[in-house]
Amino acid sequence: MRDVVVVGASAGGVEALRRLASRLPAQFPASVCLVLHIGQQDSQLPRMLGAWGPNPASHARDGDRLVPGRLLLAPPDRHLLIDGDRLRLTRGPKEHHTRPAIDPLFRSAALSAGPRVIGVVLTGCLDDGSAGLQAIRDCGGLTVVQDPDDAAEPSMPRAALRALGRPDHLVRLDDLPDLLARLVCEPAPPQREQPGAWEQEQRASLPGPQALQALQSAGRPTPLVCPECRGTLYEIHRSRPPRFRCHTGHAYSLHSLGSAQHQSTEDALFAAMRALQDKAEVLRRLAELDRLAGDPARAEACDAEAERVLQQAEALRALSEAQRPIPLDDAGTG
Incomplete structure (x- = not known):
């Protein structure tokens, strides 16, 4: 049977997961692993999901076994992986x-459980989950995408549709619990050979001496650098839409790379603007010292340089205000 359900959500995801948990049948006959983009902040979502629905919910713990009828959520600041019949954080x-x-x-669920996996992408921004659904499909699992017209934030479902072409199921949120209840009772097809490309990319994402070698097999180096660590970005072979990964493991789609670069550029502009403002303040104080020392010409030169530096800072401010991120739904897929 299809006994592993993996669900991903971002913006609007709390309400989406509430509606899913509240309507899943009690003693659900599959393990359910969920990721919501929560970053480092504390989350009371497991307690709330357990109160909203008939199945218990908790944050996953490293080494836990997959247990049917339990909702297991990725804890703050930890990736949740499936390794055989156990969970890894x-x-x-x-x-x-x-x-x-x-x-x-x-990706880890696809490689560990293959055709037993059902992958679900719900509401959210940008396109996390799209590549993961491709891995699930390539390993024989089922792909389910929330209807973008039904999503609080349609970008992530739309990106999944672009990446897959057509998922196995396009569903409204209120119909999802009944669909999952039916799908998990269906027999899973036989295990197929796992695509080597996904195995290489998984190895490249994990710490260890094999990561760089796996990355070199999975992709080719580009002139682009990682916004997080400034390392070389490799473009993953035959990835459509394009995807990138650096030698330390940071990974991006073309759209999430654009979003990260937007933030990186904004941070750099504000850092340069702050440095120029500090420089202008120092020049003005130097001008005061020169006037006290009886050197008005030098003081005037420092004041003039301070004014020029402040004009440069204002130019940078205008550049930062003119920045506009690329809207995901209006961008091409590459």
Whole structure:
């Protein structure tokens, strides 16, 4: 049977998971692993999901076994992975500029459980989960995507549809619990040979001496650098839409890379602006000292230089205000 369900959500995900948990049948006959983009902040979501529905919920713990009828959530600042019949938590490199991320769970589930997996992408921004659904499909599992017209934030479901072409099931949220209840009772097809490309990418995402070698097999180096660590980004072979990973393990789609670079550029502009403002303040204080020392010409030169530096800072402010991130739903898929 299909006894592993993996679910990913981002913006609007708390309400989506509430509605899912409240309507799943009691003693659900599959393990359910969930990722919500929560970053490092504490989360009371497991307690709330357990109160909202008939199945117990908790944060996953490293080494836990997959247990039917239990909702297991990625804890703050940890990726949740499936390794055989056990769960693994890692503080590995961020993917799509977030930890926990959806793709690591989906990818590991695909490689561990193959056709027994059902992957579900719900409401959210950008496109985390799209590559993971591709891995699930390639390993024989089922792909389910929330109807974008039904999602609080449609970007993530739309990105999944673009990546897959057509999922196995496109569903409204209120119909999802009944669909999952039916799918988990269906027999899973035989295990198929796992695509080597996904195995290489999984190895590249994990710490250890094999990571760089796996990355070199999985992709080719590009002129681009990682916004997180400034390492070389490798473009994953035959990935559509394009995906990238650096030698330390940070991973991006083209869209999440654009979003991270937008933030990195904004941070750099503000850092440069602050440095220029500090420089202008020092120049003005030097001008005061020169006037006190009876050197008005030098003081005037310092004041003039301070004014020029402040103009440069204002130019940088205008550049930062003119920045606009690329809207995901209006961008091409590459």
